[in-house]
Amino acid sequence: MITKKNLLLYGTAFILGIYFLFLGLTKAKGFFAPLVTAIILSLVVLPLSQLMEKKMKRPVAAILNSLLLFAISIGLMALVSFQIRSFAEDWPEIKKTMQPKIEQFKNFALEHTPLDEEDIKEAKNESSKAPSNTSDKITKFMSGLSSFLANYLLTFVYVFFLLNYRDVFKGFFLRIFPDKRRDTVKTIITKSAKVAPQYLLGKLILMGLLAVLYSIGLGISGVDNFILVSVIAAVLTLIPYVGNIIGFTMAVAFGFLSSGDTTVLIGIALTFTITQFVESYVLQPYVVGERVDVHPFFVIVSVILGNMVWGVIGMILAIPVMGIITVVLLNINELKPFGILFSKKEFSE
Structure with missing residues (x-):
């Protein structure tokens, strides 16, 4: 029988x-983030790799799939960098266009708020100060860049080894558990391997539909390079919740800031509002649907925790990782109550 003292002890031990656990994951981001990313990517391309292995040797298929993922990632980064460069080239014109709007906002603030000219000047002076040293900024940037490149390349090396030696890892998991658990372990491995591909397939279909909807709305609104902006905004939905905000901000930057036309801003706001409504209540349930069995509440919780632990990459990995954890919990009798808690399926007695 569990006493109050034991319950308090177990509860304290669990919380600690x-x-x-999360403190360790945060500190070990440089090791675990590329490894977990590689595991999810390996599961994504696993069906393709298995298909290719019917025509060629496994190491060759593993290398080709690693290079395919590398090429896709380079293409996405090139797409984003092209849009950023275009924005930087248009920045002088944007500043000129927005100057009247800024003056109107300043006059409105002076007339309808307690602010005065001195407050605005003080705020401008504070924002223009540069307290940090340029050399420190360069050193910090180069250090961050080198760390990113190392982890970025290491991820695809991991993908190759995970695909090529997957039987070794599978055999390891089957042998560390008792024979009576072997069937359960096989079921968990099989179901877990399907979570990431199913989630990505649903997301790809969803992104394609969102790109079309964004293109129609932003094109009518008069946004420059609306097709490219729409594609990037759709891809950014890989980052749950936050990606939509970034996409909207980018559309405003290339639409309203470039033209200064208020009707463009209204069109962008309507486009994203309507599209997000369609995504949340029509596309998300029917396109992604049952592909990842995680309750919406715990989707939000996992995304927040992912951001706290590993930042943006943590937010992207949160949902497929949570889906795999739910599969594991549902197939272990002792932990099944937690699986039922995290799952969006209704369970009856």
């Missing part, structure tokens, strides 16, 4: 364990 969770705290130190």
Whole structure:
């Protein structure tokens, strides 16, 4: 029988364990983030790799799939960098166009708020100060860049080894558990391997539909390079919730800031509002649907935790990782109550 003292002890130990688990994951981001990313990517291309292995040797298929993922990632980064460069080239014209709007906003603030000219001047002077050293900025940037490139390339090396030696890893998991658990472990491995591909397939279909909807709305609104902006905004939905905000901000930058036309801003706002409504209540349930069995509440919780632990990459990985965890919990009798808690399926007695 569990006494109040034991319950308090177990509860305290559980909370401390969770705290130190997430603290350790945060500190070890440089090791675990590329590894977990590689595991998810490996599961995504696993069906393609298995298909290719019927025509060629496994190491060759593993290398080709690693290079395919590398090429896709380079293409996405090139797409984003092209749009950023275009924005930078248009920045002088944007500043000129927005100057009257800024003056109107300034006059409105002076007339309808307690602010005065001195407050605005002080705020401008504070924002123009540069307290940090340029050399420190360059050093910090180069350090961050080198770390990113190392982890970025290491991810695709991991993908190759995970695909090529997957039987070794599978055999390891089957042998560390008792024979009576072997069937359960096989079921968990099989179901877990399907979570990431199913989630990505649903997301790709969803992004394609969103790109079309964004293109129609932004094109009518008069946004420059509306097709490219729409594609990037759709791809950014890989980052749950935050990606939509970034996409909207980018559309405003290339639409309203470039033209200064208020009707363009209204068109952008309507486009994103209507599209997000369609995504949340029509596309998301029917396109992504049952591909990842995680309750919406725990989707939000996992995304927040992912951001706290690993930042943007943590937010992207949060949903497929949570889906795999739910599969594991649902197939272990002792932990099934937690699986039922995280799952969006209704369970009856």
